Amino acid sequence: MKLILLGPPGAGKGTQAKMLTERFGIPQIATGDILRGAVQAGTALGLQAKSFMDAGALVPDEVVIGIVRERLQQQDCVAGFILDGFPRTVAQADALQVSLESLGRRLDRVISLTVDADELVERLTGRRTCRSCGRGYHVTFDPPRSAQQCDACGGDLYQRDDDREETIRKRLTVYDQQTSPLIAYYRAAGSLTELDGMQPIPVVQEQVLVALQAG
Ligand code: AP5
Numbered sequence: 001m002k003l004i005l006l007g008p009p010g011a012g013k014g015t016q017a018k019m020l021t022e023r024f025g026i027p028q029i030a031t032g033d034i035l036r037g038a039v040q041a042g043t044a045l046g047l048q049a050k051s052f053m054d055a056g057a058l059v060p061d062e063v064v065i066g067i068v069r070e071r072l073q074q075q076d077c078v079a080g081f082i083l084d085g086f087p088r089t090v091a092q093a094d095a096l097q098v099s100l101e102s103l104g105r106r107l108d109r110v111i112s113l114t115v116d117a118d119e120l121v122e123r124l125t126g127r128r129t130c131r132s133c134g135r136g137y138h139v140t141f142d143p144p145r146s147a148q149q150c151d152a153c154g155g156d157l158y159q160r161d162d163d164r165e166e167t168i169r170k171r172l173t174v175y176d177q178q179t180s181p182l183i184a185y186y187r188a189a190g191s192l193t194e195l196d197g198m199q200p201i202p203v204v205q206e207q208v209l210v211a212l213q214a215g
């Protein structure tokens with residue numbers, strides 16, 4: 001299964017991707033997670049990406065396109081993959097198309113999650129993430145059993161640097177301007193399913209699974 005999860009910051013892309021990864025045993029390729037890992041590790045990529053991420057802006061296309069192109073060639077992607085947070089611009093979508101064609105592969109489905117702006121802000125300000133396994137929580141909507149520890153692996157929970165209200169608003173504007181055109185792009189390609197991401201997490205998951213069967 002080769003899938004893109006599309007949607008604004010806080011729509012639930014990571015939450016749904018983690019559940020699909022467990023269910024199907026295919027990797028989640030989250031460019032945001034890869035970039036945060038690089039920042040944490042202090043690599044050249046991390047140094048380059050940090051100022052963009054802190055400002056809520058997109059990291060330049062050529063940087064993320066290169067990351068994904070290499071990632072898709074790895075052995076664990078043979079059975080399929082879930083792209084989470086990529087592509088985010090038309091240039092990235094075009095480049096993905098070229099990469100997949102060169103590997104002789106095609107996307108099965110693009111799932112777009114729709115959520116109101118006020119709800120997105122509430123979700124992101126309450127989000128907590130596990131430093132070890134990357135699982136996401138929400139202090140109200142999906143609370144961990146203990147405030148500081150991951151239920152799944154016992155790792156420390158942290159709040160992302162870009163989950164401050166001012167940066168969140170900037171990320172939402174960037175989504176509207178640079179990423180939302182991909183909805184029409186994939187609709188025209190006939191591979192888009194739009195889902196109501198305002199529903200509870202398990203309900204969204206169920207509808208994602210139905211969309212994948214239909215695709
Ligand atoms: P990235 O890490 O991709 O962040 P994002 O797109 O802003 O999306 P989020 O991870 O914030 O949201 P999500 O949809 O995964 O929501 P989640 O499931 O966690 O990117 C970060 C930065 O990296 C970018 O700003 C950019 O600088 C750079 N970058 C990354 N990719 C790039 C690219 N391709 N090109 C250029 N730059 C790039 O859920 C959010 C919260 O809501 C959680 O607390 C969760 O528990 C809760 N929740 C989830 N679903 C529900 C539900 N149905 N009901 C109630 N609560 C829910």
Ligand code: MG
Pocket residue numbers: 013014015030032084085
């Ligand atoms: Mg995410």
Ligand code: ZN
Pocket residue numbers: 130131132133134135150151152153154155
């Ligand atoms: Zn964990």
